[in-house]
Amino acid sequence: MARQRTGAARIPATARVPGIDSPTKLHDLSAIHPLLDHYPRQADQEGNMNLATEKLWPSNPPLDDMLKTQGEDDIDESTLPHGLTKDDLKRFLKRTLVVKRTSNMTTAGKIPSMYALVVVGNGQGIAGYGEGKDDEVARAVRKATNRAMRNLTAFDRYDDRTIYHDIDHKFHATKIQFRSRPPGFGNRCNHYIHEICSCIGILDISAKVWGSRNPMNVIKATFEAFTQKQKLPEDIARGRGKRVVDVQHTYYGASE
Template identity: 85%
Template sequence: MARQRPGASKPTVARVPGLDQPGTLHNLSEIHPLLDHYPRKTDQDGNLDLETPKLWASAPPLDNMLKNQADDDVDEASLPHGLTKDDLKKFLKRALVVKRTSNMTTAGKIPSMYALVVVGNGQGIAGYGEGKDDEVARAVRKATNRAMRNLTAFERYDDRTIYHDIDHKFHATNIQFRSRPPGFGNRCNHYIHEICSCIGILDISAKVWGSRNPMNVVKATFEALSLKQKLPEDIARGRGKRVVDVQHTYYGASE
């Protein structure tokens, strides 16, 4: 028997629930969740049957413990009218920012992962959300589900661009949006480009001055496109004209 050197650390032994206590013995007639498997069925040729049930039919128990149910579940009542959970599977999802952050406390630095996600169906509905967790995948999942609960409907002219030019300021970020003709494309900041793609805006140009912080740019874009646009109905009501006259004057409508 090999003798252990003085001062050497003892080897660690993996402990199994139900077997790590002295004086206890696992009942061999029962199936242990970690040590055993269900008996495999074989056919006449000795091949394994693919229909043999698994020990965990859906997912290991640890997955349910690690989930944050409040951030994973999206209630259909919180979605805009006419949308269901099946519609959310077809949405475009863009992770604009994924970075590592640290929270300085008296116990030291506590690292975590931060994610900023934008989702949209490409037909005038989009939303953004933030998520923070110890793992990247879970942070992105939290941000995606929060974005699903914060969907906003956007007005588009001819289903491709904005109705008019917009100048908007959000804190230290200044953005100018310009309506463009068909075929112009999206020529703008890369964050705004991804947001417009999720919304379904195909022709637009934008310029950002001041702070280019991703969160400020995203919030300024959503705020400007959802609140700062004046529709033909609003302009006609304010000028005392018909909607047809406003569309002919401002948008070159033929009728």
């Protein structure tokens, strides 16, 4: 006597979709949300579902709407320095220098999160850094990038390639020595400082890090030294009671 084969029953091509009252055949889900961009799947003569369905979005889907975090990603052009616009920010260099996992110990236990530090710059004297923390790496990097855009600072460069003079700076347990160099010398320094100089637009410089080499301290010390420790010819001339031309001739050589 032959045994009767038993198999799984065929699943009907119906589904319950949020926003639709009764279970019906698959509707056009793009009417519910633009990310659900597939047409209803069609079944062939044998009852099999056809997976080769046409898309309403032939190009990249609008993933920015999914990743956007209100309050963290909105950048007002009026808050940007130096007359920059949002279109200018798209051409900025972005360097994610630090990504690490952190934990916050509470009475309920350890709460893990991701930390990111991002440096942005246009390579022409404007740069900034920002920090972000979130449960996911992508969102933490996004928060850090937008905060870096809000913290843009203009840096003074001699001949648009190096710093005006040698700088010795201390930030907590980190000590850094910056040395201005002649044209063609290049950036011979710590790899974090190298990325920062690339974003700022400094082409010739050497640096030595002493003490703590914590990346966050190195990055913050570099920005602090470039913004607070540089003495411009105008400041030197004002303090010595001389003309700017005389100061430039004495400190930086004769210039036409």
